[in-house]
Amino acid sequence: xxxxxxxxxxxxxxxxxxxxxxxxxxxxxxxxxxxxxxxxxxxxxxxxxxxxxxxxxxxxxxxxxxxxxxxxxxxxxxxxxxxxxxxxxxxxxxxxxxxxxxxxxxxxxxxxxxxxxxxxxxxxxxxxxxxxxxxxxxxxxxxxxxxxxxxxxxxxxxxxxxxxxxxxxxxxxxxxxxxxxxxxxxxxxxxxxxxxxxxxxxxxxxxxxxxxxxxxxxxxxxxxxx
Amino acid sequence: xxxxxxxxxxxxxxxxxxxxxxxxxxxxxxxxxxxxxxxxxxxxxxxxxxxxxxxxxxxxxxxxxxxxxxxxxxxxxxxxxxxxxxxxxxxxxxxxxxxxxxxxxxxxxxxxxxxxxxxxxxxxxxxxxxxxxxxxxxxxxxxxxxxxxxxxxxxxxxxxxxxxxxxxxxxxxxxxxxxxxxxxxxxxxxxxxxxxxxxxxxxxxxxxxxxxxxxxxxxxxxxxxxxxxxxxxxxxxxxxxxxxxxxxxxxxxxxxxxxxxxxxxxxxxxxxxxxxxxxxxxxxxxxxxxxxxxxxx
Numbered sequence: 001x002x003x004x005x006x007x008x009x010x011x012x013x014x015x016x017x018x019x020x021x022x023x024x025x026x027x028x029x030x031x032x033x034x035x036x037x038x039x040x041x042x043x044x045x046x047x048x049x050x051x052x053x054x055x056x057x058x059x060x061x062x063x064x065x066x067x068x069x070x071x072x073x074x075x076x077x078x079x080x081x082x083x084x085x086x087x088x089x090x091x092x093x094x095x096x097x098x099x100x101x102x103x104x105x106x107x108x109x110x111x112x113x114x115x116x117x118x119x120x121x122x123x124x125x126x127x128x129x130x131x132x133x134x135x136x137x138x139x140x141x142x143x144x145x146x147x148x149x150x151x152x153x154x155x156x157x158x159x160x161x162x163x164x165x166x167x168x169x170x171x172x173x174x175x176x177x178x179x180x181x182x183x184x185x186x187x188x189x190x191x192x193x194x195x196x197x198x199x200x201x202x203x204x205x206x207x208x209x210x211x212x213x214x215x216x217x218x219x220x221x222x223x224x225x226x
Numbered sequence: 227x228x229x230x231x232x233x234x235x236x237x238x239x240x241x242x243x244x245x246x247x248x249x250x251x252x253x254x255x256x257x258x259x260x261x262x263x264x265x266x267x268x269x270x271x272x273x274x275x276x277x278x279x280x281x282x283x284x285x286x287x288x289x290x291x292x293x294x295x296x297x298x299x300x301x302x303x304x305x306x307x308x309x310x311x312x313x314x315x316x317x318x319x320x321x322x323x324x325x326x327x328x329x330x331x332x333x334x335x336x337x338x339x340x341x342x343x344x345x346x347x348x349x350x351x352x353x354x355x356x357x358x359x360x361x362x363x364x365x366x367x368x369x370x371x372x373x374x375x376x377x378x379x380x381x382x383x384x385x386x387x388x389x390x391x392x393x394x395x396x397x398x399x400x401x402x403x404x405x406x407x408x409x410x411x412x413x414x415x416x417x418x419x420x421x422x423x424x425x426x427x428x429x430x431x432x433x434x435x436x437x438x439x440x441x442x443x444x445x446x447x448x449x450x451x452x453x454x455x456x457x458x459x460x461x462x463x464x465x466x467x468x469x470x471x472x473x474x475x476x477x478x479x480x481x482x483x484x485x486x487x488x489x490x491x492x493x494x495x496x497x498x499x500x501x502x503x504x505x506x507x508x509x510x511x512x513x514x515x516x517x518x519x520x521x522x523x
Contacts, residue, residue, distance in 0.1 A: 053433075055433075079432070079435045079436060079437050079438075080435070081435075082433065082434065082435040083435035087433060093426075093429075093430050093433070094430075095426075095427055095430060097243045106430075106431065106434055107434040109232075110434055110435050110436045110437070111435070112232070154434070158434075158435070
């Protein structure tokens with residue numbers, strides 16, 4: 001397990017005795033791996049990511065991320081755990097009255113970094129996502145693709161070991177979606193483990209990787225496992 | 227950069243990002259402080275006028291006819307030996323009649339009909355802290371003196387005066403309490419609105435790994451700053467109002483009120499106002515604090 005970034009065994013999320021969001025899901029993710037979670041709407045993709053990000057609690061099973069037991073994580077340690085994991089949302093979740101620079105800098109402010117360090121890192125990561133010249137613009141002046149790039153920049157600025165993305169291309173046109181996927185690949189090449197929830201089969205074909213398929217909360221198949 | 231500097235810096239950013247909501251909170255605190263400060267201002271000047279009008283409790287002892295100077299002097303000494311009596315002055319009937327004539331508007335030389343019936347009197351001045359019970363006991367005691375026929379301390383007026391002062395003081399506390407609670411409620415609502423407007427921000431900041439204190443500290447700083455600004459603004463407006471209306475009231479009412487100088491709030495009252503402004507705003511902040519804390523459970 002030492003080499004595993006994610007280790008999930010018998011994961012279940014039950015709402016009642018007969019209703020569940022996830023049932024007996026088990027899989028591992030190696031360090032530096034790139035994988036998709038896919039399935040139809042309601043398959044349990046988002047619930048799985050939320051559990052990995054400590055936004056929801058599992059009813060049963062073991063979940064370890066980077067050797068940390070996420071299922072037994074005390075509430076007062078969640079904020080520390082979230083500093084080790086990045087999350088990209090479908091709706092970007094940017095703060096509209098902060099500039100791009102301030103949005104991206106926020107995770108570092110939370111970590112109480114010095115302004116010099118913050119500036120250095122923000123400029124670096126904005127340059128990586130191709131928005132170095134838009135630092136002082138506001139989110140609403142950017143296109144959807146550019147806003148998603150800002151959200152990705154914010155999620156990786158803390159140098160997380162695991163990056164989770166929930167339908168990151170769901171609101172984007174196909175061209176922009178491809179650019180975003182290329183960016184995820186680039187981030188993965190730098191050593192970050194990436195797990196993306198998507199139902200876009202075309203993109204998965206274009207950027208092939210391991211694909212974990214869920215159906216009605218259960219693991220249907222796991223293709224391309226390393 | 228220290229934790230406090232960071233928090234103040236974020237508070238300042240929040241002020242810039244939500245100026246209208248902050249202005250609304252400051253105006254609410256300010257309006258409350260103006261009402262309370264106005265009340266304190268009136269109360270202070272009322273007390274000042276009352277003290278100028280009648281600084282001490284006075285009374286009159288009516289004397290028997292034809293007392294000798296020796297008897298008057300002996301009586302004076304005995305009266306001064308009493309606990310509550312501060313000052314005693316003898317007034318012969320002639321002087322009493324003259325003062326009455328002056329009060330009635332005729333010249334002192336004229337003979338006032340019936341003035342020969344006036345008795346000689348002793349005017350008594352009592353210590354300020356003399357209670358109504360003490361006055362009643364003193365009246366009883368003085369009535370037993372052979373040289374005195376009657377004693378009058380106008381206790382009714384005194385009792386009324388004390389009642390009014392007590393009422394104003396009680397009203398002040400009730401008003402203060404009502405204002406603090408009322409304003410806290412309004413400010414808590416403003417804070418609630420601000421909290422709603424920043425709900426998404428709070429959620430996002432939590433998701434990127436913010437500690438509880440990172441989210442909540444600015445609310446407390448905002449409360450302190452809003453309270454101080456609100457109270458300061460209220461004092462400025464009250465000072466301006468005193469300057470604007472002071473001369474007008476003085477010109478029109480000096481003769482009636484017996485004073486032309488109007489007092490502003492005392493240092494203690496100003497500090498109280500600043501404290502109440504801050505307490506009100508902080509109460510609002512803590513309401514948001516606990517509302518937000520719910521979200522972290």
